[in-house]
Amino acid sequence: MTVQIDCRVLIGTCLLHCARTPTTYEKPMFTVTSLLVPTDFSENAGQALSYAKELARATKATLHLIHIVEPVVYPADWSYAQIGFADIEQELKDTSTKEMDALAERLRAEGFTVVTAVRLGRASEEICAYAQEKHIGIISMGTHGRSGLEHFLFGSTTERVLRKAPCPILAVRYDEDKKS
Numbered sequence: 741m742t743v744q745i746d747c748r749v750l751i752g753t754c755l756l757h758c759a760r761t762p763t764t765y766e767k768p769m770f771t772v773t774s775l776l777v778p779t780d781f782s783e784n785a786g787q788a789l790s791y792a793k794e795l796a797r798a799t800k801a802t803l804h805l806i807h808i809v810e811p812v813v814y815p816a817d818w819s820y821a822q823i824g825f826a827d828i829e830q831e832l833k834d835t836s837t838k839e840m841d842a843l844a845e846r847l848r849a850e851g852f853t854v855v856t857a858v859r860l861g862r863a864s865e866e867i868c869a870y871a872q873e874k875h876i877g878i879i880s881m882g883t884h885g886r887s888g889l890e891h892f893l894f895g896s897t898t899e900r901v902l903r904k905a906p907c908p909i910l911a912v913r914y915d916e917d918k919k920s
Contacts, residue, residue: 772877776804778867778897781839784882784914791912792880793852801877802853805844806870807836808863833858864900872906880910 775792779785789805796803809832836858844854855874859866871879883898902909 772799772801774802774804774874774876776806776867776871776874776876776879778806778808778863778879778881778901779840779843780807781843782882784884784912786882787914788880788882788910788912791910792878793847793850795878795880795910796852802855803847804855804857804870804874804876805840805847806857806859806867807840808866809833809836809858809860810863811860829860833860863897864904867897867901868904868906876907878908878910879905880912883911883913 772795775796777785777789777792779789792803795801809829811829840856840858844856847854857870859870867879867881870876879901881898881901883896898909898911902911
């Protein structure tokens with residue numbers, strides 16, 4: 741097996757970039773049979789899917805696509821009792837399932853084995869739970885690269901998954917120049 745390694749390691753605030761020449765290995769460190777790609781159907785998630793497709797193609801791994809519908813916040817003081825928040829969540833779930841099915845069909849047409857899931861809950865928790873349940877080898881997910889106040893206010897699903905995932909993570913930072 742010949743592997744081209746191009747790695748970037750973040751140490752403190754310094755980015756270490758190394759490129760190695762192709763190396764031949766006797767045995768792979770681990771075998772990837774399944775890749776999980778969380779998606780919100782954005783271009784950012786599309787770039788993470790592009791990386792996962794390349795890994796899946798090389799390893800003949802199954803692509804697992806997951807979309808998480810975050811629970812609708814039930815405001816206690818809005819006096820909107822006539823609005824069915826459960827109906828809104830179900831509508832979001834139904835719409836997401838249709839988008840997920842269309843994406844899966846495109847991937848199957850390219851020759852990939854695809855498994856899909858749409859879940860309701862907190863994204864980071866559901867991604868990690870799914871990875872654990874399905875024995876996922878690698879999670880490939882996009883990150884927005886937020887920093888400062890924006891990161892403090894909104895947090896990062898990718899960061900929470902990095903902390904709790906049962907497997908390695910490929911975090912793909914959105915690159916405007918490489919739109920999928």
